[in-house]
Amino acid sequence: MKPAPFDYYAPSDVGEALSLLTEHGDDAKLLAGGQSLMPMMNMRLATPQVVVDINRIAGLAGIAQASDGGLTIGAMTRQRTVERSGEVRQRCPLLADAMPWLGHFQIRNRGTIGGSVVHAYPAAELPAVMVALEAELVLRSAERERVVPADEFFVTFLTTATEPDELLTEIRLPAWSAAWGWDIQEVSRRQGDFAMVGSVAMVQVDDAETCRAARLVLFGVGESPVRVASAEARMVGQRLDDALLQEVAEIVTEALDPEGDIHASATYRKEVGGVMARRTLQQARQRAVDAS
Numbered sequence: 206m207k208p209a210p211f212d213y214y215a216p217s218d219v220g221e222a223l224s225l226l227t228e229h230g231d232d233a234k235l236l237a238g239g240q241s242l243m244p245m246m247n248m249r250l251a252t253p254q255v256v257v258d259i260n261r262i263a264g265l266a267g268i269a270q271a272s273d274g275g276l277t278i279g280a281m282t283r284q285r286t287v288e289r290s291g292e293v294r295q296r297c298p299l300l301a302d303a304m305p306w307l308g309h310f311q312i313r314n315r316g317t318i319g320g321s322v323v324h325a326y327p328a329a330e331l332p333a334v335m336v337a338l339e340a341e342l343v344l345r346s347a348e349r350e351r352v353v354p355a356d357e358f359f360v361t362f363l364t365t366a367t368e369p370d371e372l373l374t375e376i377r378l379p380a381w382s383a384a385w386g387w388d389i390q391e392v393s394r395r396q397g398d399f400a401m402v403g404s405v406a407m408v409q410v411d412d413a414e415t416c417r418a419a420r421l422v423l424f425g426v427g428e429s430p431v432r433v434a435s436a437e438a439r440m441v442g443q444r445l446d447d448a449l450l451q452e453v454a455e456i457v458t459e460a461l462d463p464e465g466d467i468h469a470s471a472t473y474r475k476e477v478g479g480v481m482a483r484r485t486l487q488q489a490r491q492r493a494v495d496a497s
């Protein structure tokens with residue numbers, strides 16, 4: 206299919222793009238990598254009257270170290286650039302490990318980190334990673350700039366806190382502690398497909414393998430990333446042995462309330478969610494032990 210007719214603008218600076226968003230509101234859509242927007246327009250699941258192409262705006266892409274030791278990543282940074290960045294590998298290895306899971310490299314060559322985050326597909330990896338990292342999203346409109354924590358940013362299916370007149374300019378990742386062990390894994394039908402179920406785990410342990418901090422976020426099992434606070438609370442202060450991780454897997458299975466669809470039933474997603482949580486926690490524990 207072909208998209209419905211639309212007006213196309215290619216502003217050369219952020220101010221011009223924001224004026225267009227202010228003028229056209231809900232009728233406008235920003236075009237970043239186009240890897241989600243264009244298929245949706247072709248299928249007429251999205252019918253914007255105005256498309257604002259932000260690819261020609263300088264300054265929206267780039268990866269830089271922040272003054273607090275964290276990372277600032279421009280919204281228009283291509284997914285492949287993030288994947289290949291030595292800075293990201295060194296300062297946020299979880300994000301580096303997440304990138305190859307996003308579709309195929311052809312998609313990642315065009316797709317942007319900001320587009321993936323704002324698109325907020327429930328089975329996408331980056332929203333879950335942003336929640337696990339406790340990232341901050343910087344939104345700009347013609348009137349103001351605001352910073353939204355990741356756990357408030359992802360609202361529901363394909364919906365974020367981004368208003369129609371706002372543009373995501375950058376993502377701020379807090380400084381990474383070398384004490385973190387981490388992992389991300391998912392189950393999909395074929396390599397590059399969206400996840401049926403996925404898990405992101407981060408843990409810190411002391412010398413006796415007692416858990417000092419834990420974060421666990423599942424994706425593909427709800428309308429947006431699911432951080433399982435009850436599982437995190439069960440781990441902190443306890444020795445992270447296999448028996449405890451099996452108990453945590455059961456807590457996760459119990460906590461999840463996914464929908465079934467043509468890819469996987471709700472029961473499958475609940476069961477496999479627990480298994481994926483356990484596997485990612487085991488790998489994260491190993492890395493944390495190696496680091497301690």
Ligand SMILES: Cc1cc2nc3c(=O)[nH]c(=O)nc-3n(C[C@H](O)[C@H](O)[C@H](O)COP(=O)(O)OP(=O)(O)OC[C@H]3O[C@@H](n4cnc5c(N)ncnc54)[C@H](O)[C@@H]3O)c2cc1C
Pocket residue numbers: 234235236237238239240241242243244280281306307308309312315316317318319320321323324328329330331367371372373374397398399400
């Ligand atoms: C075959 C295929 C397989 C894929 N598999 C995966 C996968 O396994 N995992 C995965 O995570 N993704 C997958 N994707 C999606 C891919 O990662 C997209 O690149 C991503 O979802 C959107 O990024 P984009 O830059 O292409 O955004 P676009 O498609 O251009 O935009 C997506 C949405 O975000 C909005 N938007 C974009 N940038 C901004 C901004 N800076 N500020 C405000 N709003 C903005 C747009 O208006 C639009 O609504 C797949 C895509 C395809 C075609």
